[in-house]
Amino acid sequence: MQLWQLWQSGYLTELFIKVIIFPGLVHISLVVLLAVWFERKVNARIHLRVGPYHVGPVMGFFQPIADFVKLIGKELIVPEKAHKLLYKTAPISALALSTLSFAFIPFGVIGSEMSLPFIPFHLSPGEYWVVYYSNISLLIVILLFSVRPFIIIAAGWACRSKYCTVGALRTAFQLLAYEVPLLVAIVGVVMVAGSFDLVAIIESQSSIWHGVFQPLGLAVFFVAMMAEVSRRPFDLPHAEQELVYGWATEYPGVLYGCFMMAEYVDLYLGAVLMTALFLGGWLGPAFLPPIAWFLLKAGIIVCIVTLLRGVFPRVRIDQLLDAGWTYLIPLALIQVLIILGLAHVAPGLLGLA
Amino acid sequence: MPVMRVKFGPQHPISGHLCLALDVDGDVVVNIEPDIGYTHRGLEKIAENRNYVQAVPPLERANIVDSVHMVLGYVEAVEELMGVEVPERAKFIRVIMAEMSRIASHLYWLCLMAVAVGLETMLMWPINDRELLLDLFEMYTGARITHSFFIPGGVRRDLPQGFKEQTFRALSYLEQRLGDYDRMLYQSYTFKIRTQGVGKLKPQEAIKLGLVGPSIRGSGVKVDVRKDEPYAAYDQLEFTVPTGKVGDSYDRSVVRLREMEQSISLIRQALERLPSGPIKAPAPSSAPKGETYSRVESARGELGYYLVGDGTTRPYRLKISSPSFRNLPAMGYLSKNVPFADIPVILWSLDLWPLDMDR
Amino acid sequence: MSSIVKPLKVVLEHFPKRTFTVFHPYEALKLPERSRGGIQLDMEKCTGCGVCAYICPNVAIELVTRGEKRYPKLDYGRCCFCALCVDYCPRKALKTTPVHELAEFSRAELEYPPERLAQPPQITKPKPAPRRKIVSIKKIDQRGVSHH
Numbered sequence: 001m002q003l004w005q006l007w008q009s010g011y012l013t014e015l016f017i018k019v020i021i022f023p024g025l026v027h028i029s030l031v032v033l034l035a036v037w038f039e040r041k042v043n044a045r046i047h048l049r050v051g052p053y054h055v056g057p058v059m060g061f062f063q064p065i066a067d068f069v070k071l072i073g074k075e076l077i078v079p080e081k082a083h084k085l086l087y088k089t090a091p092i093s094a095l096a097l098s099t100l101s102f103a104f105i106p107f108g109v110i111g112s113e114m115s116l117p118f119i120p121f122h123l124s125p126g127e128y129w130v131v132y133y134s135n136i137s138l139l140i141v142i143l144l145f146s147v148r149p150f151i152i153i154a155a156g157w158a159c160r161s162k163y164c165t166v167g168a169l170r171t172a173f174q175l176l177a178y179e180v181p182l183l184v185a186i187v188g189v190v191m192v193a194g195s196f197d198l199v200a201i202i203e204s205q206s207s208i209w210h211g212v213f214q215p216l217g218l219a220v221f222f223v224a225m226m227a228e229v230s231r232r233p234f235d236l237p238h239a240e241q242e243l244v245y246g247w248a249t250e251y252p253g254v255l256y257g258c259f260m261m262a263e264y265v266d267l268y269l270g271a272v273l274m275t276a277l278f279l280g281g282w283l284g285p286a287f288l289p290p291i292a293w294f295l296l297k298a299g300i301i302v303c304i305v306t307l308l309r310g311v312f313p314r315v316r317i318d319q320l321l322d323a324g325w326t327y328l329i330p331l332a333l334i335q336v337l338i339i340l341g342l343a344h345v346a347p348g349l350l351g352l353a
Numbered sequence: 354m355p356v357m358r359v360k361f362g363p364q365h366p367i368s369g370h371l372c373l374a375l376d377v378d379g380d381v382v383v384n385i386e387p388d389i390g391y392t393h394r395g396l397e398k399i400a401e402n403r404n405y406v407q408a409v410p411p412l413e414r415a416n417i418v419d420s421v422h423m424v425l426g427y428v429e430a431v432e433e434l435m436g437v438e439v440p441e442r443a444k445f446i447r448v449i450m451a452e453m454s455r456i457a458s459h460l461y462w463l464c465l466m467a468v469a470v471g472l473e474t475m476l477m478w479p480i481n482d483r484e485l486l487l488d489l490f491e492m493y494t495g496a497r498i499t500h501s502f503f504i505p506g507g508v509r510r511d512l513p514q515g516f517k518e519q520t521f522r523a524l525s526y527l528e529q530r531l532g533d534y535d536r537m538l539y540q541s542y543t544f545k546i547r548t549q550g551v552g553k554l555k556p557q558e559a560i561k562l563g564l565v566g567p568s569i570r571g572s573g574v575k576v577d578v579r580k581d582e583p584y585a586a587y588d589q590l591e592f593t594v595p596t597g598k599v600g601d602s603y604d605r606s607v608v609r610l611r612e613m614e615q616s617i618s619l620i621r622q623a624l625e626r627l628p629s630g631p632i633k634a635p636a637p638s639s640a641p642k643g644e645t646y647s648r649v650e651s652a653r654g655e656l657g658y659y660l661v662g663d664g665t666t667r668p669y670r671l672k673i674s675s676p677s678f679r680n681l682p683a684m685g686y687l688s689k690n691v692p693f694a695d696i697p698v699i700l701w702s703l704d705l706w707p708l709d710m711d712r
Numbered sequence: 713m714s715s716i717v718k719p720l721k722v723v724l725e726h727f728p729k730r731t732f733t734v735f736h737p738y739e740a741l742k743l744p745e746r747s748r749g750g751i752q753l754d755m756e757k758c759t760g761c762g763v764c765a766y767i768c769p770n771v772a773i774e775l776v777t778r779g780e781k782r783y784p785k786l787d788y789g790r791c792c793f794c795a796l797c798v799d800y801c802p803r804k805a806l807k808t809t810p811v812h813e814l815a816e817f818s819r820a821e822l823e824y825p826p827e828r829l830a831q832p833p834q835i836t837k838p839k840p841a842p843r844r845k846i847v848s849i850k851k852i853d854q855r856g857v858s859h860h
Contacts (some may be wrong), residue, residue: 043473043474045726045727045731046473046474046723046726046727047473047476047477047478047728048477048478048726048729048732049477049731049732049733050731050733054688076384082722087659146531166357166359166380168691169379169380169593170380232471233471233543235471236694271727306722310472310473310474311474311719311720311723312472312542312543312716312719313467313470313471313472313538313543313544313547314470314471314472314543314547315543315546315547316546316547316692316695317380317692317694318380318692319546319547370844375758393763403769405769406767407767407769407796408769408770408794410769410770410792410794410796411769416851458750474723481732491743491744491746491747492744492746493746494746494748495747495748495795495808496745496747496748496793497790499793501794501796509799510746510799513746533722536719536721537718537719537720537722537723539719539720539721540715541715541716541718541719542715542716545715554762648831
């Protein structure tokens with residue numbers, strides 16, 4: 001009875017806890033709830049008004065849940081000429097893809113023994129909070145990140161409507177163009193760490209964080225990440241003012257809710273990647289457990305990105321592509337050359353050899 | 354890709370109640386065709402069926418953001434037809450209300466311009482600051498926007514107690530806020546690259562198209578009715594008319610910001626030099642036969658009223674020449690072969706208000 | 713570079729400022745005395761001359777007979793709250809009140825006969841706050857102008 005053996009060894013419980021609770025679906029949903037609430041409150045503070053106030057115990061905390069419940073209750077009107085299969089599966093697949101990337105990212109080191117009463121479950125120190133450990137985890141995450149544009153194009157094309165088509169084309173330009181600076185910014189990190197394993201990358205930052213000696217790489221990654229996730233000032237894909245809602249115009253109710261949730265999950269994914277690659281992951285002084293350091297750093301990045309929504313206007317598509325190709329790629333390449341030079345001249349500085 | 358016809362229809366987040374049919378090729382707009390008339394209410398015919406005092410409330414709803422100037426032009430035309438001389442105090446009060454309305458209209462324009470560019474913060478701040486001016490209006494006239502406060506012969510009521518102090522406090526606060534807007538929007542990198550070089554209009558082209566208001570002043574042409582044909586105490590006050598240099602959307606926006614500063618200084622001068630005296634002159638209820646034309650400088654440009662009286666208590670014909678209708682051809686002229694994202698920027702830098710166009 | 717930093721500085725300066733929000737209906741909106749809301753009739757002073765019905769731009773006032781005298785009847789569905797009738801009444805029998813909550817459930821109830829017009833205005837009081845205290849209640853005349 002293989003299932004009984006799996007249960008006895010504690011594997012099923014461990015899988016359940018890691019996939020559903022942490023770092024899985026419940027944790028991502030809570031973070032999305034927090035991110036939406038925080039964005040609305042911070043933007044309201046900048047606008048000199050009070051954001052959500054009435055729903056929930058503390059200053060409208062349950063407002064995003066109320067909005068989601070409202071969206072579920074709406075009638076789904078499918079356009080007549082739409083491609084039915086693509087139309088109905090695109091939102092779910094976008095959300096699933098974004099959430100899948102979290103399966104490969106380690107969130108912390110287990111410090112002491114963990115076990116539960118009555119249920120076979122055992123975690124020993126030295127293991128990592130990751131759903132599936134692989135030694136090319138960064139490559140897998142990047143691969144999944146690169147499939148996103150195609151789902152969005154498919155979602156825009158499935159509606160057969162003018163607004164959606166033009167929006168999907170603009171999105172395609174933007175997302176595919178900013179993949180390159182993103183990847184080149186990561187090259188420096190991978191060179192210093194020596195592997196594509198996210199655990200090894202974080203462990204290699206034990207002497208000094210990567211972001212300290214690679215400020216250009218950090219800045220390029222930040223800007224490219226904001227453009228990939230389509231946050232203000234780069235949120236042309238759903239530029240309401242021009243194309244009603246861009247590629248997601250025709251999606252009613254819960255399908256639109258899935259797209260919106262996928263956007264915030266992507267934002268959290270970008271923040272987590274930035275923490276792991278440049279800001280030392282879970283490393284920090286010992287008065288907080290490693291998981292807390294990881295979540296704190298990722299949370300600070302999410303806060304900064306939501307704050308920038310109220311500060312800058314939106315850029316135009318041709319200016320966006322010009323900036324990406326003229327400024328970001330050369331800066332990232334210069335960063336790689338600097339790292340190569342430093343590695344030859346002063347390897348001890350970077351924590352190598 | 355073939356050329357697509359996209360409608361910036363009347364139900365669109367950025368166009369107001371204006372319908373523009375665009376021919377789009379990829380990302381470039383090839384041609385534009387405006388389709389106006391969605392808010393036409395027949396105000397000119399309404400004015401023919403009311404007498405000279407009753408026509409004031411309907412007419413101010415033609416352009417409700419800038420309601421004082423709509424009434425001011427009409428009342429000036431009627432007074433010129435009837436031959437009524439307005440007392441000095443009423444003239445100064447009219448200047449104060451007109452300039453406050455100009456600031457309120459420009460603050461509302463600033464909200465919409467920021468939304469066109471994609472910044473919600475600059476939607477919330479000016480609308481909040483406009484509340485100060487609306488509170489002042491409510492303290493004086495009793496209504497926030499729909500005052501209907503001028504009648505042929507003067508104004509309806511006198512200033513209340515404490516109006517001057519409250520106004521000075523509000524004006525000093527507004528000056529500080531205009532500095533905030535300058536730093537937040539006009540010196541922001543993204544706003545500059547969105548609006549500089551977009552919708553360039555040379556002075557000769559602007560004159561040939563027949564533009565009025567801040568749209569033509571942004572190109573460097575100094576045209577202002579308050580200086581060319583002064584009305585209602587403007588010849589006794591000092592102010593300058595700001596102009597731009599290049600004629601693109603950025604210059605047109607800066608002209609409106611400078612006009613707000615000039616209006617603040619005008620209100621201060623008028624309140625200091627307010628003479629005492631009556632506020633109303635007796636006006637007859639029927640007008641003699643004849644025709645007049647009067648012009649005022651509203652927030653969007655020159656507003657003209659052509660009035661024909663025929664000896665009864667109702668006018669025979671009233672024609673309104675609105676600034677947004679005159680600026681509409683520039684929209685089609687400037688939108689040939691521009692990127693798609695420039696259309697809202699050009700639209701709102703010209704400040705085309707659909708209610709004003711359709712009357 | 714400064715054109716990227718300046719907007720950020722302006723935004724950060726706005727964090728400690730107070731909000732503009734009025735927590736209606738838990739806070740009362742204090743309107744100035746000249747505020748033009750509903751109209752109140754003084755039946756003693758009214759003589760039934762009809763100037764208010766003549767001057768109204770939207771034909772909202774109609775005179776009805778009560779015994780020997782005539783009194784105005786006001787249709788709020790047509791009224792545009794311009795208060796020309798108040799200004800032009802020769803006996804000053806009409807008065808503006810700051811009541812602005814005049815909604816009814818049917819159009820017939822919007823026509824106010826003279827007896828209903830003569831009733832004193834009912835200003836709505838603020839509702840009691842829900843289970844927790846309202847965090848910020850500010851006076852209206854301090855809103856905005858003292859943000860120095």
